[in-house]
Amino acid sequence: DAGVTQSPTHLIKTRGQQVTLRCSPKSGHDTVSWYQQALGQGPQFIFQYYEEEERQRGNFPDRFSGHQFPNYSSELNVNALLLGDSALYLCASSLAVGPEETQYFGPGTRLLVL
Amino acid sequence: RKEVEQDPGPFNVPEGATVAFNCTYSNSASQSFFWYRQDCRKEPKLLMSVYSSGNEDGRFTAQLNRASQYISLLIRDSKLSDSATYLCVVTRNDYKLSFGAGTTVTVRA
Numbered sequence: 001d002a003g004v005t006q007s008p009t010h011l012i013k014t015r016g017q018q019v020t021l022r023c024s025p026k027s028g029h030d031t032v033s034w035y036q037q038a039l040g041q042g043p044q045f046i047f048q049y050y051e052e053e054e055r056q057r058g059n060f061p062d063r064f065s066g067h068q069f070p071n072y073s074s075e076l077n078v079n080a081l082l083l084g085d086s087a088l089y090l091c092a093s094s095l096a097v098g099p100e101e102t103q104y105f106g107p108g109t110r111l112l113v114l
Numbered sequence: 115r116k117e118v119e120q121d122p123g124p125f126n127v128p129e130g131a132t133v134a135f136n137c138t139y140s141n142s143a144s145q146s147f148f149w150y151r152q153d154c155r156k157e158p159k160l161l162m163s164v165y166s167s168g169n170e171d172g173r174f175t176a177q178l179n180r181a182s183q184y185i186s187l188l189i190r191d192s193k194l195s196d197s198a199t200y201l202c203v204v205t206r207n208d209y210k211l212s213f214g215a216g217t218t219v220t221v222r223a
Contacts, residue, residue, distance in 0.1 A: 031209075033210070035211075035213075041215050042118070042201055042216055043158065043211070045210035045211065048209050056210055090157060102160050107157050
């Protein structure tokens with residue numbers, strides 16, 4: 001049973017560029033959440049997708065956008081990259097039963113913005 | 115004030131020792147509580163949920179104090195493999211996980 005997978009594993013971009021990160025949820029899961037983890041910090045919630053719609057959003061600017069596909073996989077897009085966007089981007093999947101459902105994390109994508 | 119605050123540590127303990135640390139949360143409407151474990155440069159993994167009555171999972175014991183708004187984790191008989199960052203997580207009646215910055219535990223031989 002495949003867990004949550006993310007691609008790419010590492011990425012280097014320059015300021016002002018755009019980036020797309022990808023996530024495939026754990027088999028049987030229909031909900032995908034994205035988190036940003038800066039060095040030395042806990043993960044910060046970006047947004048969650050369910051039924052191809054953004055269901056909830058954290059305190060991130062509109063430069064961060066996402067998409068969920070019919071097969072439940074998801075993309076995170078970040079436009080106009082800033083140095084401060086350098087972080088580990090984590091995808092988590094779960095079942096849309098309720099907030100208490102366990103979220104399973106993928107290995108993350110390490111983004112470095114130069 | 116941060117929604118979830120943790121003592122960053124590090125807690126350096128010998129094998130076999132007991133180590134305990136707390137986490138405080140600011141929102142009294144918080145409903146679900148968890149401890150996640152994160153190894154260096156890896157993803158967070160659920161260690162255990164925290165229930166109002168307190169709960170144990172092997173060598174790990176979690177407690178919740180709603181009146182004082184804190185959660186604790188105690189690790190008994192520490193193993194080298196327990197070395198990690200422990201993330202305190204709370205949720206309200208929504209879907210986002212709110213993480214603390216983590217408490218680092220290092221178990222030495």
